[in-house]
Amino acid sequence: MRKYLALIALCCACLTAQHALATEAPTLANDPALEQHVLEIAQELRCLVCQNETIAASHADLAVDLRQQIRTKLQEGETPAQIRTFMVDRYGEFVLYKPRLSTKTLLLWIGPFVLLVLGFIVLWRTLRQRATEADTPLSEHDVQRARALLGITREKGE
Secondary structure, three states: OHHHHHHHHHHHHHHHHHHHHOOOOOOOOOOHHHHHHHHHHHOOEEOOOOOOOEOOOOOOHHHHHHHHHHHHHHHOOOOHHHHHHHHHHHHOHHHEOOOOOOOOOHHHHHHHHHHHHHHHHHHHHHHHHHHHHHOOOOOHHHHHHHHHHHOOOOOOOO
16 A cells, blocks of 8 residues: 555656746747747747647747747848748648648648538438337237247237
8 A cells, every 4th residue: 555655656746846847938039029029920830849839839949940940030021921931831831830721721621511511411311210210110020029039928918
């Protein structure tokens, strides 16, 4: 029992230590307005390493490099649209956290709705088929077979 309590305590200590070590990504620009602009653009871009985080939230080395690249391009005078276009040209549409509606991403946007409609059609047909099957009375042979399986020799009314 003591081993289990010690193991639980160790797990809790490890989880607490992980939260204590977690920090925000360091800001590298001396200008807070520029850094805010960098983070606004980075919020719209997906981390290619983590894939479920934005570049702004990721601590991966690639995300840090991409934030620096955004910072450099903003200092060179490029617009956010030009920076997003550069990132898409370099890494593909996947880098956008919210992909644009285009012919390449049409299935991504419409696919879930098509699957939902198909699911409702299958559900409707299945329920309709079950309703018609439930209304079909048993044949005399099926009734006799069921009675034999259940051990019933005759009905109460007979």
